[in-house]
Amino acid sequence: xxxEPAEQxxxxxxxxxxxxxxxxxxxxxVAGLGFLGAGAFVAPALALIGLFLVFPALxxxxxxxxxxxxxGLQAVDPTFVGLDNYxxxxxxxxxxxxxxxxxxxxxxxxxxxxSLLGFAIAWALRRLSGWLKGIVETLVLAAWVIPASxxxxxxIALLDRRGGTLNALLGTEGTAWLxxxxxxxxxxxxxxxxxxxxxxxxxxxxxxVPPSQLESARMxxxxxxxxxxxxxxxxxxxxxxxxxxxxxxxxxxxxxxxLVTAGGPNGxxxxxxxxxxxxxxxxxxxxxxxxxxxxxxLINLVIALGYLRVGRARAARPAEATAVETAGGxxxx
Amino acid sequence: MTxxxxxxxxxxxxxxxxxxxxxxxxxxxxxxxxxxxxxxGLALLLVFFGLPLAWLATAPFTSAxxxxxGWPDWTLDNFARIGENRYxxxxxxxxxxxxxxxxxVVLVLGAFASYALSRVRIPGRDGLLYAxxxxxxIVTGTxxxxxxxxxxxxxxxxxxxLAVVLVISGGTLPTVIFILKDxxxxxxxxxxxxxxxxxxxxxxxxxxxVVPIARPGLAFVAVWTLVQVWGNFxxxxxxxxxxxxxxxxxxxxxxxxxxxxxxxxxxxxxALIFSVPIIVMYFLVNRRYGFRFHGGxxx
Numbered sequence: 001x002x003x004e005p006a007e008q009x010x011x012x013x014x015x016x017x018x019x020x021x022x023x024x025x026x027x028x029x030v031a032g033l034g035f036l037g038a039g040a041f042v043a044p045a046l047a048l049i050g051l052f053l054v055f056p057a058l059x060x061x062x063x064x065x066x067x068x069x070x071x072g073l074q075a076v077d078p079t080f081v082g083l084d085n086y087x088x089x090x091x092x093x094x095x096x097x098x099x100x101x102x103x104x105x106x107x108x109x110x111x112x113x114x115s116l117l118g119f120a121i122a123w124a125l126r127r128l129s130g131w132l133k134g135i136v137e138t139l140v141l142a143a144w145v146i147p148a149s150x151x152x153x154x155x156i157a158l159l160d161r162r163g164g165t166l167n168a169l170l171g172t173e174g175t176a177w178l179x180x181x182x183x184x185x186x187x188x189x190x191x192x193x194x195x196x197x198x199x200x201x202x203x204x205x206x207x208x209v210p211p212s213q214l215e216s217a218r219m220x221x222x223x224x225x226x227x228x229x230x231x232x233x234x235x236x237x238x239x240x241x242x243x244x245x246x247x248x249x250x251x252x253x254x255x256x257x258x259l260v261t262a263g264g265p266n267g268x269x270x271x272x273x274x275x276x277x278x279x280x281x282x283x284x285x286x287x288x289x290x291x292x293x294x295x296x297x298l299i300n301l302v303i304a305l306g307y308l309r310v311g312r313a314r315a316a317r318p319a320e321a322t323a324v325e326t327a328g329g330x331x332x333x
Numbered sequence: 334m335t336x337x338x339x340x341x342x343x344x345x346x347x348x349x350x351x352x353x354x355x356x357x358x359x360x361x362x363x364x365x366x367x368x369x370x371x372x373x374g375l376a377l378l379l380v381f382f383g384l385p386l387a388w389l390a391t392a393p394f395t396s397a398x399x400x401x402x403g404w405p406d407w408t409l410d411n412f413a414r415i416g417e418n419r420y421x422x423x424x425x426x427x428x429x430x431x432x433x434x435x436x437x438v439v440l441v442l443g444a445f446a447s448y449a450l451s452r453v454r455i456p457g458r459d460g461l462l463y464a465x466x467x468x469x470x471i472v473t474g475t476x477x478x479x480x481x482x483x484x485x486x487x488x489x490x491x492x493x494x495l496a497v498v499l500v501i502s503g504g505t506l507p508t509v510i511f512i513l514k515d516x517x518x519x520x521x522x523x524x525x526x527x528x529x530x531x532x533x534x535x536x537x538x539x540x541x542x543v544v545p546i547a548r549p550g551l552a553f554v555a556v557w558t559l560v561q562v563w564g565n566f567x568x569x570x571x572x573x574x575x576x577x578x579x580x581x582x583x584x585x586x587x588x589x590x591x592x593x594x595x596x597x598x599x600x601x602x603x604a605l606i607f608s609v610p611i612i613v614m615y616f617l618v619n620r621r622y623g624f625r626f627h628g629g630x631x632x
Contacts, residue, residue, distance in 0.1 A: 029453050030522040031535040041449035041535075045442040045506050049465060052503025056480035057472045063480055121378065124371050136375060139382040145615045146389070146608045147564035149585040153604065154385040156589065163400035165384060192382065224367055253473040255567045259586060273475040280479045281571070289479040296476040304471055 057297060064291035070284035078287065085291035094267060095292070098275040102252065105187060105271050110251030113191035115243055118198020123228075126206050137199070144196035152259035155189045178261055182269035186257040193256065198243050205239035206232065245307040249300065272296055389608065392601035399597065411602040420576050420584055421603055427494065428580035428607075431569065432562045434498040436555050439509050442502070443554065444547075447513035448539050452522075462514070465507035474504065474567050485572050496572045497580075501562055509554050516550030517543065556618050563611050581607045 033041065064085055066078040089095045121140065125133050143151065158166050159177040167173055177185050209232055217231045233240075255273045257263075263270035263278055270278065276296065280289025384402065392398035393412070394405035415421045450458055474481070481500055490496035520543060528538045544551065566582045573579050576587070585607060589595045 030525040030529065031448075031452055031538045032529055033449055033453050033535045035453065035455065037535055038449035038453035038455055041445040042455070045446035045510060048438070048442060048499065048503050049469075049506050052481070052484070052500050053469060053472055053477075053507075056477045056484055057468070059480045059484070060477065063483060068483070120374070124375060132375065136378060136382075139379065139386060141615070141619075142386055142612060143382055145560075145612055146386075147582055147585070147611060148566050149564075149582050150389065150604045150608050151385070153585070153589050153600070154388055157388055157400040158385050160400045165388070165401045168401055192385065223363060249470065253475045255475050259566065262590075276475070276478060281482070286479055286483060290483075293476055293479045297471060300471040300473065300476055304467060308467075 060290050060294045060297065063287060064294045066287045066290075068286040068290070070281065070286055072284075074287075081287070085288050089288065089291055089295070094270075095275070097267065098270050098272050101183065101268075101270060102272040104183065105190070105257075106248055106251045109187040109190040110194070110247040111244060113187065114194045114198050114247050114251070115240075117191060118195045118200075118243075119202045121195070121199045122202035122206055125203065140196045140199055143192050144194065148193075148256045149259055151193055152189075152256060155185075155192070155260055159185060179265050182261050182265065186260055186269050186271075189260055190251065190254065190257065194247070194250070194254075197250075198247065201239055201243050202236070205236040209235045241307070241310060245303065249303055252299065252303070253296075389601070389604060392597065393605045395601075397598075398601050411598040412606070414596070414599040415603055415606065418599055418603075420579070421599070423577060424579055424581040424584040425606070427578060428563060428582070430494050431497050431501075431580055432559050434494060435501050435505075435562045436558045438498060438502045439505055439558050440551060440555060443506060443509040443513050444539065444544065444551065446506075447510045447517050448543055450510065451514050451517035452525075462507075462511060466511055469504055469507040472504075474500075474565075478567065478571055481568075482571050490572075492573055492575050492578055494573075494578065497565075497569050500568050500572065501565060505558060505561055509558070512554055512557075513547070513550055516547050520546050553618065553621075556614050560611055560614055560618075 029038075065080060065082055067074050067081050067084075068078040069075050121136065125136060156178070158164055161167070161174060161176040161179075164177075166177065167175055213231050213235070214227060217227045222230065253273060255277070257269060257271060258274045258277065261269045263274040267275075272292070273296075276289050276292050279292060280286050283289075387402045388400075391402055391405045394407050394409070395403060396406055396408045396410060398411070449455075450462065455461075485491055485496045485500070488496075490499075524542050524546070525538050528542050533541070564582060566586065569580050570583050570586070573583065576584070579587070581603070585600075585604060588600045588603065
């Protein structure tokens with residue numbers, strides 16, 4: 001239920017493009033499993049995936065058309081209400097506000113913030129080595145790796161109105177950042193958490209840019225910007241695409257801002273993930289929550305399919321396709 | 334480092350330089366400016382990423398920690414607080430149960446499935462793998478929280494570790510199978526052939542021949558799964574309400590959201606102990622396997 005396998009989807013590139021190794025050793029049934037035996041080996045895993053991954057997704061469609069509640073009569077005996085939930089959601093200004101906040105959040109913290117900052121760090125570090133590079137990388141990675149409930153508290157402490165370090169540094173005593181500026185707070189928090197991925201992806205992408213091309217650009221008198229624009233960007237276009245898709249999907253699905261602001265104050269930072277939770281669990285309206293879940297699943301589907309289409313179109317051009325392969329994961333052992 | 338460009342540029346400017354060198358002066362000046370900007374940017378970066386983390390590094394060792402970052406007096410008393418709290422130690426046990434439980438489920442089921450998929454050409458195999466991967470990146474814990482909650486309620490598994498194990502396993506298995514199948518594909522088949530000649534059954538071949546060879550792959554998947562589960566907040570938060578059953582990720586959250594003043598001595602020590610295993614595991618895998626798995630290991 002986490003979003004990380006998307007990277008592997010890219011590596012595979014679709015059913016038509018098998019990983020390299022499969023070509024070398026075509027599947028031979030050396031253990032004498034046979035179809036039945038193979039089926040028996042695969043069945044338990046498929047059953048678990050079916051019950052806890054596929055079924056919930058499909059069941060959402062039904063749940064979203066009932067008046068299920070967490071407590072009371074409808075918890076025991078829910079009735080089928082058709083599209084009432086959707087009518088309610090689409091007529092609810094708080095849903096549209098949440099959707100708008102989500103868009104801003106994904107755009108600023110994910111696509112702009114994490115990608116640009118991650119690229120900038122990778123670019124700045126590309127020719128550095130030694131302790132400075134080590135420290136920067138370690139800090140950025142640490143922010144990414146530590147558990148969400150810890151990093152959230154670190155930011156709550158940093159932004160605290162009375163004792164926070166930020167107010168002490170800026171001399172802005174008494175500013176309650178999380179209450180006065182909840183959206184900027186969770187956007188910057190999410191950039192802090194997630195930049196590591198873009199940094200790593202772009203570092204490996206930059207390392208793969210042919211040095212000869214950069215060299216000849218430099219000989220021709222191209223400055224940093226010109227090199228970036230004319231040599232680097234065209235070379236790493238595949239990585240940029242991969243990065244943008246994954247960051248979009250992950251940022252859209254992150255629940256971590258809940259730990260910082262819980263969607264408050266008064267829903268001012270209630271991105272869709274938090275909106276679903278607040279509606280379904282504390283709000284007790286499971287049916288409505290399921291309906292919003294389905295909307296979220298559909299948006300995920302659109303993002304993923306949109307990417308696949310672009311990816312397919314690109315895979316048709318072989319030169320760039322290899323770039324994705326090195327990014328997504330070629331060799332494994 | 335930043336000034337290295339200037340002296341050379343100056344000497345060149347002093348003598349009546351040929352035209353190309355004079356043209357080169359502007360880029361050099363720009364080079365210098367961009368160097369300064371880079372260093373300035375890196376300094377800002379260090380502050381941005383380091384400042385929040387500084388609290389985690391100092392507060393646990395401060396005898397009276399506040400929310401602000403301060404110089405620690407290197408006491409270890411705060412760690413004793415963990416033992417005094419009613420739930421803290423238990424929450425680590427819960428985290429470990431959920432973590433190793435998920436590992437076990439995912440490794441066993443994943444090994445069987447990936448082996449069969451690697452060795453037998455089941456019709457539609459590649460399509461199936463691909464569809465499952467796509468599905469697992471679309472049906473995220475966040476998007477599916479309501480039906481998952483309902484399903485677990487229906488199964489009567491609310492407040493159990495098993496619920497968390499099953500839900501996370503279902504979500505991670507597609508990736509696990511994908512990674513393991515790649516490992517399995519790389520194992521030479523001749524060993525299995527000879528084992529079969531001696532009359533070994535398929536599951537015996539898997540247990541005695543394939544698994545020992547695929548150990549690096551299995552180890553990687555084990556660590557990967559642990560990292561996924563250890564920090565996971567949403568699934569246990571959703572499915573486990575009783576404090577005694579909660580893993581560290583959820584207990585940590587209740588520490589600072591409960592009514593009343595948060596006990597920063599307990600909280601800081603707890604946060605550090607909770608974070609260290611995952612940081613160690615991460616950098617371990619990082620060193621062994623390099624970037625390719627970075628994206629996979631933490632979402």
